[in-house]
Amino acid sequence: MTDFQLSGESIEIGPQSLLQKSVTYTNDLTLSHEQNVFSLTFSALSYSDTAANRYRYELERLDRQWTEVGSDRRRATYTTLPAGRYKFRVQGATGSGAWSEPGVELGITILPPWWDTLWFRLVTGAFILVLLGTLYQLRLRQVAREFNMRLDERVSERTRIARELHDTMLQNFQGLMLKLYGLTYMLPDRPVEARETVEGLVEQAQQAMTEGREAVQGLRSSTVITNDLACPLTTLGQKLAAEQNGQSRTAFRVDVEGESRDLHPILRDEVYQIASEAMRNAFHHSGAARIEVDIRYDERQFRVRIRDNGKGMDPKVLDAGGRLGHYGLPGMQERAKLVGGKLAVRSKVNFGTEAELTIPASLAYAKSRSLRRSIFVRKGA
Numbered sequence: 467m468t469d470f471q472l473s474g475e476s477i478e479i480g481p482q483s484l485l486q487k488s489v490t491y492t493n494d495l496t497l498s499h500e501q502n503v504f505s506l507t508f509s510a511l512s513y514s515d516t517a518a519n520r521y522r523y524e525l526e527r528l529d530r531q532w533t534e535v536g537s538d539r540r541r542a543t544y545t546t547l548p549a550g551r552y553k554f555r556v557q558g559a560t561g562s563g564a565w566s567e568p569g570v571e572l573g574i575t576i577l578p579p580w581w582d583t584l585w586f587r588l589v590t591g592a593f594i595l596v597l598l599g600t601l602y603q604l605r606l607r608q609v610a611r612e613f614n615m616r617l618d619e620r621v622s623e624r625t626r627i628a629r630e631l632h633d634t635m636l637q638n639f640q641g642l643m644l645k646l647y648g649l650t651y652m653l654p655d656r657p658v659e660a661r662e663t664v665e666g667l668v669e670q671a672q673q674a675m676t677e678g679r680e681a682v683q684g685l686r687s688s689t690v691i692t693n694d695l696a697c698p699l700t701t702l703g704q705k706l707a708a709e710q711n712g713q714s715r716t717a718f719r720v721d722v723e724g725e726s727r728d729l730h731p732i733l734r735d736e737v738y739q740i741a742s743e744a745m746r747n748a749f750h751h752s753g754a755a756r757i758e759v760d761i762r763y764d765e766r767q768f769r770v771r772i773r774d775n776g777k778g779m780d781p782k783v784l785d786a787g788g789r790l791g792h793y794g795l796p797g798m799q800e801r802a803k804l805v806g807g808k809l810a811v812r813s814k815v816n817f818g819t820e821a822e823l824t825i826p827a828s829l830a831y832a833k834s835r836s837l838r839r840s841i842f843v844r845k846g847a
Contacts, residue, residue, distance in 0.1 A: 494573040502576050505543040510558035510566075518561045525574075526553040549578035610828040613806055617732045624732075695734060695741075695770075696722050699759055702742055706749040716749065717756040724763035728832040736801045737770060737823065740809065743798050744772040744821040752776025752819060768830035773820040779813035805829070 497504065510519050522532040523542050527550065533542070542554070557569035580586060703718040710716060729737065741759065748757045754776030762769040795811065798821070802809035807825035 496575045499579045502547045503545045507541045508556045520559045523556045549576045720759045722761045727763045730832045733805045736805045740798045748774040768825045771822040775818040778815045
């Protein structure tokens with residue numbers, strides 16, 4: 467019988483530290499990632515014929531079979547082992563005798579480097595998520611800034627057109643009127659007929675001036691009036707309800723949820739056009755007894771919803787995007803896309819129709835709440 471053990475000076479760790487360490491009285495060994503090159507020396511106590519002793523060893527997780535050596539090679543060397551948990555096993559035998567069972571086992575743990583630890587991966591993952599979130603927010607702000615720039619360009623262009631109309635067309639009409647008035651005294655041959663003709667032209671010119679003046683007023687007022695979407699929609703709904711000759715009066719209501727926020731002028735005009743088209747369709751074609759308009763302001767999005775309890779729409783017409791030759795629904799979709807919103811139209815035969823327009827808050831509102839707060843803070847300071 468062979469008594470087997472690991473000798474007292476049996477492990478050498480290197481090449482960095484070249485440390486010799488006794489593992490005679492330990493069953494477990496922990497090494498850093500820099501100590502993954504080491505040698506293990508082993509021996510067996512046999513007093514009959516030590517030169518005939520045989521040994522075999524294996525490192526679980528690395529070796530697939532035993533490595534058998536003689537008494538002159540009682541050392542196992544391992545280099546650049548990856549981090550993990552290993553088990554080194556050694557067995558001995560005398561001459562042609564049986565191997566000692568179970569032999570000796572030594573648990574070896576090689577610690578990972580700091581950049582390969584779980585906490586480092588978690589911190590790195592969290593940092594990447596925060597970085598991606600920050601980049602996403604910056605991208606949203608950039609898109610919102612570019613969108614507002616485009617809207618501001620449209621406002622400037624409309625204001626320029628209004629100014630040009632006022633300074634050119636209306637002034638020209640005014641000069642034409644003066645010339646026409648002068649012409650009435652320059653036609654002595656047919657004074658009565660000339661006067662009637664010229665007066666007709668003057669009346670037409672006056673009508674053109676009135677229409678031009680109204681157009682200018684509409685263009686300019688759209689860019690300066692503060693947000694009050696509920697008021698014009700209420701007025702339009704009352705007007706459409708009053709025009710229902712020979713029909714029972716349709717119940718109409720406008721509800722506003724949330725704190726009212728200022729919309730960009732151009733965007734507000736497009737929203738009004740979408741809502742008014744949906745309301746006209748409901749009043750003229752649905753045969754509904756009740757029509758409701760819901761306007762909602764919240765921190766995530768702006769929403770306008772028009773719904774009725776009328777006869778609904780044919781699913782085929784709804785799937786086709788409208789009736790052939792009719793451009794109301796396609797026009798609403800185009801306006802919604804123009805302002806960066808989404809228009810959803812839902813309908814079921816005999817169960818009414820619902821048109822819902824949603825626009826992200828970053829695009830819909832003229833000034834964000836955070837910006838207003840910063841202004842108030844600066845004023846307070």
